[in-house]
Structure formats: structure tokens, C-alpha cells
Amino acid sequence: MVMTTPFHPRLAELNTTQLWSHWSGYLSATQYDIAVKHEYFGVRNAVGCFDASPLYKYAITGRDAERYLGGLLARDIRTCRPGRAQYTIWCDSDGYVLEDGVVFRHSANDFLLTAAEPNLSFLRSQIGSLEVSVDDVSADHAMLVVQGPRSRAVLSALAPETAELSYFGHTQSKIAGAEVTISRTGFTGDLGYEVRIPAAEALAVFDAVWAAGEPHQMRPFGDQALNVLRIEAGLPLIGAEFTSSRYSFNEHDRFTPDELGLGWLLKGIDDPSRPFAGRRSILAERAGGASRWATVGVSVDWRAYDELYYSAGLIPPKEDTPAAWETMLYDESGGRAGYATSYTYSPMMQTHVGIARVRPELAAVGTPVHIEQTVDHVYTTSPGEVVKMPFFSPERKTSMS
Amino acid sequence: MTDSNSYDAIVVGGGHNGLVNGAYLAKAGLKTLILEQRHLVGGAAITEELHPGFSFTTFSYALSLIRPEVIRELELVKFGFNPIYMPTVFAPMENGDYLLLGPDRDENIREIMRHSPQDADAMDRYDHDVTRVLQLLRPLFDRVPPNIFGKSPEDAEDVAWLLGHLGSAEQKVIHDAVRLITGSIADFLDDYFESDIIKGYLAASSTTGTKVGPMSAGSGLVSLMMAMGEHDGHLGSWSFHKGGNGGFTQLLATAAEAFGAEIRLESPVDHVLTADGRAVGVVLTDGTEFHADTVVSALDPRQTFTKLVDPRELPGELVDSIDRFQFKGTSAKVNFALDGAPTYPALAGRTDQYRGFISIAPSIEYLERAYDAAKYGWYSDRPYLDCSLQSFLDPDMAPPGKHVMSCFVQYAPYHLKGSDWDTERTNLGDTVQRNLEAFFPGFSDLVLHREVVTPLDIERVVGLSEGNIYAGDFLAPQMYFFRPAPGWAQYRTPIEGYYQCGSGTHPGGCVMGAPGRLASQQILKDKAAAT
Numbered sequence: 048m049v050m051t052t053p054f055h056p057r058l059a060e061l062n063t064t065q066l067w068s069h070w071s072g073y074l075s076a077t078q079y080d081i082a083v084k085h086e087y088f089g090v091r092n093a094v095g096c097f098d099a100s101p102l103y104k105y106a107i108t109g110r111d112a113e114r115y116l117g118g119l120l121a122r123d124i125r126t127c128r129p130g131r132a133q134y135t136i137w138c139d140s141d142g143y144v145l146e147d148g149v150v151f152r153h154s155a156n157d158f159l160l161t162a163a164e165p166n167l168s169f170l171r172s173q174i175g176s177l178e179v180s181v182d183d184v185s186a187d188h189a190m191l192v193v194q195g196p197r198s199r200a201v202l203s204a205l206a207p208e209t210a211e212l213s214y215f216g217h218t219q220s221k222i223a224g225a226e227v228t229i230s231r232t233g234f235t236g237d238l239g240y241e242v243r244i245p246a247a248e249a250l251a252v253f254d255a256v257w258a259a260g261e262p263h264q265m266r267p268f269g270d271q272a273l274n275v276l277r278i279e280a281g282l283p284l285i286g287a288e289f290t291s292s293r294y295s296f297n298e299h300d301r302f303t304p305d306e307l308g309l310g311w312l313l314k315g316i317d318d319p320s321r322p323f324a325g326r327r328s329i330l331a332e333r334a335g336g337a338s339r340w341a342t343v344g345v346s347v348d349w350r351a352y353d354e355l356y357y358s359a360g361l362i363p364p365k366e367d368t369p370a371a372w373e374t375m376l377y378d379e380s381g382g383r384a385g386y387a388t389s390y391t392y393s394p395m396m397q398t399h400v401g402i403a404r405v406r407p408e409l410a411a412v413g414t415p416v417h418i419e420q421t422v423d424h425v426y427t428t429s430p431g432e433v434v435k436m437p438f439f440s441p442e443r444k445t446s447m448s
Numbered sequence: 449m450t451d452s453n454s455y456d457a458i459v460v461g462g463g464h465n466g467l468v469n470g471a472y473l474a475k476a477g478l479k480t481l482i483l484e485q486r487h488l489v490g491g492a493a494i495t496e497e498l499h500p501g502f503s504f505t506t507f508s509y510a511l512s513l514i515r516p517e518v519i520r521e522l523e524l525v526k527f528g529f530n531p532i533y534m535p536t537v538f539a540p541m542e543n544g545d546y547l548l549l550g551p552d553r554d555e556n557i558r559e560i561m562r563h564s565p566q567d568a569d570a571m572d573r574y575d576h577d578v579t580r581v582l583q584l585l586r587p588l589f590d591r592v593p594p595n596i597f598g599k600s601p602e603d604a605e606d607v608a609w610l611l612g613h614l615g616s617a618e619q620k621v622i623h624d625a626v627r628l629i630t631g632s633i634a635d636f637l638d639d640y641f642e643s644d645i646i647k648g649y650l651a652a653s654s655t656t657g658t659k660v661g662p663m664s665a666g667s668g669l670v671s672l673m674m675a676m677g678e679h680d681g682h683l684g685s686w687s688f689h690k691g692g693n694g695g696f697t698q699l700l701a702t703a704a705e706a707f708g709a710e711i712r713l714e715s716p717v718d719h720v721l722t723a724d725g726r727a728v729g730v731v732l733t734d735g736t737e738f739h740a741d742t743v744v745s746a747l748d749p750r751q752t753f754t755k756l757v758d759p760r761e762l763p764g765e766l767v768d769s770i771d772r773f774q775f776k777g778t779s780a781k782v783n784f785a786l787d788g789a790p791t792y793p794a795l796a797g798r799t800d801q802y803r804g805f806i807s808i809a810p811s812i813e814y815l816e817r818a819y820d821a822a823k824y825g826w827y828s829d830r831p832y833l834d835c836s837l838q839s840f841l842d843p844d845m846a847p848p849g850k851h852v853m854s855c856f857v858q859y860a861p862y863h864l865k866g867s868d869w870d871t872e873r874t875n876l877g878d879t880v881q882r883n884l885e886a887f888f889p890g891f892s893d894l895v896l897h898r899e900v901v902t903p904l905d906i907e908r909v910v911g912l913s914e915g916n917i918y919a920g921d922f923l924a925p926q927m928y929f930f931r932p933a934p935g936w937a938q939y940r941t942p943i944e945g946y947y948q949c950g951s952g953t954h955p956g957g958c959v960m961g962a963p964g965r966l967a968s969q970q971i972l973k974d975k976a977a978a979t
Binding site: 063080081082084085088091092093197200261262263264349350353357360362363364365367392394395396397398 | 516517519520525529530531532533535536550551552555579583586587680681682683690800803839840841842843844848849
């Protein structure tokens with residue numbers, strides 16, 4: 048039986064469409080409004096809120112917590128000071144990505160790791176002889192995501208500490224009497240925050256945030272709007288860009304951090320003082336130039352795309368619904384260039400964009416690619432090119448004012 | 449003459465078409481100067497803080513018809529193009545009921561059935577038929593009109609293209625197009641709908657900015673022009689650009705400057721300098737001269753042909769055509785700063801109906817009666833109002849919790865019989881406010897500030913003749929290869945090097961950018977041919 052999150056009583060009222068999907072066993076709004084794009088623009092121009100409570104959350108504590116995470120996570124946790132958070136990944140011993148998540152450091156020995164999938168037995172299996180404990184605290188916390196240019200104004204009105212948070216910083220605060228953790232994190236590529244709230248006090252905090260948000264035109268947004276937002280932000284989604292290598296049947300379903308465009312997380316990999324899982328394999332991959340793929344952004348030549356439809360007497364579809372399947376890419380000679388793992392019309396970019404894997408020699412910005420689609424029920428392609436990712440990255444995302 | 453006052457091209461007028469034109473010319477490598485008479489660019493597409501904390505779209509108030517080519521070719525995305533989708537249309541009714549439509553087809557059908565079960569499937573048929581006509585006309589918006597009077601091989605080629613294009617369409621589509629272009633929207637809608645509120649809502653746009661009523665021949669044409677726009681490929685959808693249309697024209701200015709154009713504000717042009725029948729520059733009202741062998745007027749045809757140059761330098765037939773060109777401005781704006789959201793009694797406690805346009809046009813009869821006043825030289829006692837509370841979409845338009853409301857008012861004829869606009873300005877504002885109060889009880893208590901913009905104000909401030917928002921009425925004899933005059937619809941003028949790029953040229957007004965773009969193509973083509 049599907050469960051509901053602590054915010055559900057309020058969200059059920061706000062969801063005028065009554066469209067829900069299931070996310071990690073919880074009801075999650077597909078869209079609240081008849082216009083997904085209205086939710087989308089709410090985040091890009093005002094402020095939106097999203098219920099991320101279904102995320103798994105693990106408390107990692109103990110004397111050896113840092114050493115434990117240092118060996119587990121591919122990104123160097125030692126560079127994460129208390130009050131900071133990191134987007135991170137963890138790999139198998141062959142250097143393939145298992146999963147990603149965000150780790151929050153509360154103090155020297157107190158961390159919280161979020162993940163999209165359950166990981167408790169795996170995380171515990173990696174403890175060995177270290178003095179550390181890993182506990183699933185998923186149900187203890189509700190998570191309210193507040194994103195958009197007005198998010199700072201909304202949360203600062205309730206918790207003035209918010210205004211001081213730098214990108215990926217977090218702080219303890221009080222909203223409506225509840226002890227909350229506010230972090231400057233999110234999945235939209237915009238200015239935004241996530242508020243972690245004790246589950247029992249979720250509704251009181253929600254009501255306070257909603258009341259503070261109303262004069263700023265705050266509106267809730269659902270899975271569909273989030274998906275467009277995160278593609279524009281170039282952020283990978285498990286289940287779209289990759290699945291855990293643990294469950295791959297063959298080499299086509301597992302990817303290294305470099306192949307996923309996450310090599311930037313591996314800063315300091317040459318430092319032998321931190322032997323994390325997969326490190327030697329990744330070093331070997333790099334030494335041998337063995338990456339099979341490069342992750343890039345692709346963008347469609349809008350004129351050619353439009354003309355493809357116009358010449359057939361059709362209207363070019365520009366739906367804000369990301370493709371539910373992979374989109375094939377071809378090179379100039381019609382050979383396989385790779386495939387887009389996420390692909391959508393982007394209102395901010397005014398054309399279709401995709402997060403794609405291409406052969407490494409095709410990764411340079413400006414490289415032409417041909418993007419497969421159907422017109423009149425026949426396969427054809429639109430020309431496009433490799434572009435810089437993220438597609439949309441406003442200054443406010445990371446700036447302090 | 450100093451080098452610093454010499455340019456390859458000078459654009460007179462920093463409205464959106466002047467900016468678009470200048471941006472294209474600069475992008476093509478021309479040393480381009482854009483001259484604007486006011487302290488800000490944008491022409492009628494500006495946003496002003498007329499009350500502390502409240503930003504008003506004083507004149508033009510929404511974006512839809514901007515050609516996709518302009519967005520992409522001028523790389524506006526890079527400069528911050530941000531068209532916020534307006535998802536709803538809310539049409540209040542005199543009996544307290546309403547029509548509320550959104551992007552969900554099936555919800556719309558149920559809403560329509562509330563008013564008329566008979567009309568349940570009419571909207572799909574109507575939309576489809578109109579869309580087919582728009583598809584037919586769309587390529588015409590992105591091309592220089594053919595010179596059907598020309599004798600050159602190029603003219604013959606253009607005419608052949610047009611005939612081929614029209615010839616490839618289905619009979620029904622051509623017939624519908626002709627019915628709309630020459631007929632009334634009332635007759636056209638009667639073929640589909642029976643419900644007054646649905647017909648009122650659909651007919652309203654057919655009157656926008658032009659001196660026609662919904663029962664007049666020609667109202668179908670205006671309706672088509674209004675439907676020509678799109679938001680992300682959705683035909684007929686509207687958006688509100690971040691920061692209003694002033695936000696949009698500031699973006700155009702940024703783009704133009706990034707491509708190398710120079711913009712000079714507070715530089716009103718007195719006239720175009722000519723020598724031996726060709727343009728050689730312009731002189732400002734303060735006597736400053738700028739020189740260029742290409743001068744482009746972004747002003748309306750009356751200014752372009754009778755103010756900036758001496759009509760005696762032009763062929764008599766063209767001067768006659770321009771004298772006959774109709775500018776009968778019939779629109780006004782009343783903009784409000786509000787202390788909060790208005791209440792619509794049937795939707796008390798709700799504000800989701802305010803995310804798009806509020807269309808006060810409950811029936812065709814209501815609209816036609818509103819038009820009756822204009823026919824006899826007066827403004828409507830119960831006008832068609834096209835309103836939007838833009839701060840619901842872009843909270844930066846007003847302080848938190850407060851709102852700006854833009855109200856487009858039709859009809860308010862430029863020429864009043866027995867009075868003048870300086871006398872009637874306050875009365876017009878009161879009339880609009882009284883009408884809003886009737887639909888939204890308590891509205892007046894919310895008003896913190898009111899800005900009334902009459903057709904005379906539009907003419908005085910922006911320079912549009914007779915306050916005509918399209919720089920010339922949308923009437924069949926003033927469109928396409930007749931806009932602004934037979935034989936002069938290809939952006940050139942009889943004065944060599946002197947071009948026109950304003951909304952008085954094809955395809956016309958609204959924040960479309962097509963005239964500016966197409967004129968730049970013609971200029972660059974002529975330049976290339978000359979070298």
C-alpha cells in the first residue's frame with residue numbers, strides 16, 4: 048500500500064489535478080496545476096516548493112565517520128567542513144558508479160547522507176572494523192524543497208540565517224518552533240534551499256513557509272516540472288542517466304564517473320592517502336584513456352527542427368514533457384554517436400536539449416550530432432550540436448545576494 | 449563632418465522594431481546608430497515604475513507574436529529571454545458566472561459544457577480550422593511581401609512563390625482564410641458556437657487596436673493577427689516577458705549593443721538628410737548631424753513619409769496613399785497599482801483565475817455596443833477590457849502581496865466628438881474603474897494608484913500617429929503587399945538608402961519584430977548588390 052509523506056494533507060489540497068505518481072513507495076504529485084509550465088516558470092521567476100520527503104536518509108556518526116565516508120565516497124569528504132554539504136557518488140571496486148546523493152556534515156563525526164535508493168545493508172557492509180554507525184533516519188524527517196529567485200526572501204523571513212548560506216552550506220534553525228536544517232541545495236539549477244524537518248512538525252513548518260511564500264507567488268511544483276528544471280540544470284537522475292552498476296547485466300548498463308561527466312568530483316584522486324572504492328580502476332581508466340563515453344549537452348537546431356514539421360504540414364511540437372525513453376544520436380556520416388538519456392523542450396533555451404552520452408572524440412562543444420525523432424511515423428533526424436552544460440545556470444544560483 | 453558622427457546605418461526610433469533592425473544590421477557588421485527621442489528605448493514596449501515599487505507596462509503589455517526567428521537569430525536566450533507562460537483566460541459574466549479556460553483541453557470542454565453542451569466539441573473544430581489558416585499564413589510573416597506590381601524576374605519569382613504556396617493549400621483552408629480576412633468574426637463564430645460568453649471571449653481579440661466591431665467586416669482579420677502568436681509552439685498562447693515588454697526591449701537593446709550597435713537616447717530626429725534623391729544622414733532637433741548612406745525609419749508611415757522627409761521628394765501617388773492610410777487609434781490603457789488581489793464573488797478565496805488575461809467581453813453584443821460609441825466619436829461606457837494582474841506571474845512587478853493590473857481599453861477613439869482627451873482622461877479612468885468595480889466588488893478600495901493612457905497620450909509620448917497601437921490599422925487594404933502603400937511594401941522608399949522598418953510595414957504591429965528583421969534583410973541585400 049502506497050504511503051503518504053508528512054506534507055500530504057496540505058499537498059492533497061493543493062493538487063488540483065489529483066495526478067500522483069509513486070516515488071519510493073510514497074505518493075508524489077506529478078503536477079499540481081493544469082499547466083506544468085506554470086509550475087516551471089514559478090521556480091524560474093518566483094518561488095516553488097517540492098516535497099522531497101521520500102528520499103532515503105542515513106545518519107552516519109562515530110569516531111571514524113570521516114574515514115569511513117572517505118573510503119566509501121568518491122568525492123573527498125575531508126574537504127567538507129561542518130556546515131557544508133557535497134553532491135557525491137559512490138562506486139564499486141571496478142570504478143563504476145553505484146549511486147549518487149548529497150552528504151551533509153553537521154560536525155566532525157556527524158554526517159547525513161541522502162540517496163534515492165535504499166542503501167542500509169550496503170552502507171553497513173562497508174564499515175569493517177571502523178567505529179561508525181549507520182542508521183536509516185528516512186522516516187524521521189520530512190524534506191521541503193524551496194527553489195527559485197524568491198526562495199531566499201521567503202525563508203529568510205522565517206529563518207534569517209538563510210540569507211547567510213553560501214551554495215551547499217547548511218544551518219540549523221527554527222521555523223514554527225521546529226528544529227530544522229536549512230541547506231542551500233536543490234535539484235533545479237536555481238537559487239534554492241531544502242528544509243529538513245522532524246516529521247511530526249512537518250505540517251506546522253509547511254504552513255509557515257506557505258504563508259511566507261504566498262506574497263511572493265509561491266506555488267508547489269511536481270515531478271514533471273522538476274524533471275524539466277533538472278535537465279536544464281544538467282543534473283543527472285538515477286534511473287535516467289544511470290542505474291546502479293550493482294544491478295547491471297552487462298557493460299552497457301554501467302558507467303564510470305568520467306563517463307557520466309562526474310569526473311570533477313574526483314579532485315585529489317592522485318593523493319594516495321585516501322584509497323576510496325574504485326579509485327585504482329578509475330586511475331587505470333584515465334591512464335589508458337579507456338572511457339567509452341563522454342557526457343555532454345546536446346541542443347537541437349531549432350530552424351531545422353521546425354522546418355521538418357512545417358514541410359510536412361504539421362506544427363512543431365515543443366512539449367515541456369521530457370522524453371520517457373533514450374533518444375539516439377548519429378554522427379555526420381550516419382554512424383552511432385551515442386544517445387541522449389534525458390531530452391526535453393527547454394523553455395529557457397527555446398529549443399530541445401538533452402543530457403547525452405557520446406563517443407569521447409565527439410565531446411567538443413560545437414560538434415554536430417543528428418538527433419533521432421519521428422515525423423509522420425517515420426524515423427528521421429534533426430541536426431543539432433554539442434553544447435555546454437548546464438544549459439541554464441543563473442548567477443543567483445551561487446551568488447550571495 | 450567628423451568620423452565619430454559617421455555610420456554605415458542609422459535607425460530612427462528605438463522601439464522594438466528599431467532595436468531589432470539595428471541589432472541585425474550591427475550583427476551583419478554595419479556600424480549602426482539607433483536614435484531614440486525618449487530617455488529609454490522600447491517605444492510603446494516599455495515598463496516604468498510609475499508608483500514606488502510598482503512597475504507598469506504603460507502601453508504594450510504582453511508578448512506572443514515575437515517571431516521565433518528574431519529570438520534565435522539575435523541570440524536573445526543568451527541575453528536573458530524569459531517569456532513567462534500565461535496559462536489561463538478568465539472571462540467574467542454579467543450574471544456573476546464566468547468562463548475559465550486553461551491549457552487542459554478536457555477541462556476546457558467541461559467548462560464550455562457548463563455554458564453550452566452544444567458547444568462541447570465546437571472548440572476543437574474551431575481551433576483546428578483556425579490553426580490551419582494560421583499555418584497557411586505563417587510563411588508570409590517571415591518573408592518580404594512580393595511586389596505584385598514589379599516587373600523584375602525577382603518579383604516574378606516572389607509572386608510565383610506566393611501563388612505556389614496558396615495553391616498547395618486545401619480549398620477549405622483558403623476559403624476559411626478569405627472568410628476571416630474579409631468577413632466578420634461574429635459570422636465566423638456563428639458557424640461553430642451558440643454560447644454568448646464563448647463567442648464574446650473569442651470575438652474580443654478581433655477588435656483589439658482597430659476601429660472595427662465584431663460584426664464589422666474585417667474583424668476576422670484582426671482576430672487572425674492576434675492568433676498568429678505562440679508560446680513554445682502553442683499557437684495563440686501568450687506570455688508575459690520577465691519585467692514586462694520593457695524588460696523585453698531592454699533585452700533587445702542589450703543584444704543590439706552586444707552586436708556593436710550604438711544607442712543614443714534623448715536624440716529626437718528632426719529630418720532625414722538627402723542629397724540627389726538619396727539619404728545621407730539625419731539631423732536631430734538640436735541641429736546635430738549624423739551621416740550614413742543607409743537611414744532606416746522605425747516610425748509609422750505618416751512620420752516616415754511626411755515628417756522625416758519632404759513629401760515633395762516623393763511620388764505623388766505614394767503621398768496620396770500615405771494620406772489615405774488609416775490610423776484611427778481606438779485604444780486606451782488604464783493601469784492600476786493594487787493593494788491586493790481583486791475578489792470575484794463566484795470564485796471568492798481563489799486567485800488562480802488571475803494567471804492569464806481577464807477578458808471583459810461577455811458577449812458579441814456587448815462588444816458591438818461598445819463599438820457603437822466609437823462609431824459616433826465617443827468612448828465606450830461599457831468597454832471591452834483586456835486585463836492582467838502581471839505580478840501574479842512576475843512578483844518583481846509589485847511589492848509582495850500587492851499587484852499591478854494592466855487594463856487595455858477598447859474603444860476609445862482618438863478623435864472625440866465635442867470634447868478632447870485632456871478633458872476626458874479622468875472620466876475614462878473612472879469609467880474603466882466603475883466597470884471593474886461591477887465585476888470585482890471592492891475593486892476601488894484596492895486602488896493605490898491609477899495611470900490613464902489615452903490615445904492622445906500614446907501619440908504624444910510614443911509618437912504613434914493618432915495613438916494607433918499598430919502604427920496603422922489592421923485592415924485588408926493596409927496589409928501585406930499594400931502595407932503601407934502599394935509598391936512600397938518591401939521596406940524600401942523612393943529615396944535611395946532610406947528604408948522603413950516600423951510596424952506600419954508588413955506584417956504589422958504587436959511586438960512581432962518581423963518588420964525590423966525583414967527590413968534588415970532587404971537593406972543587407974541591397975548593400976551586397978551595390979558592392
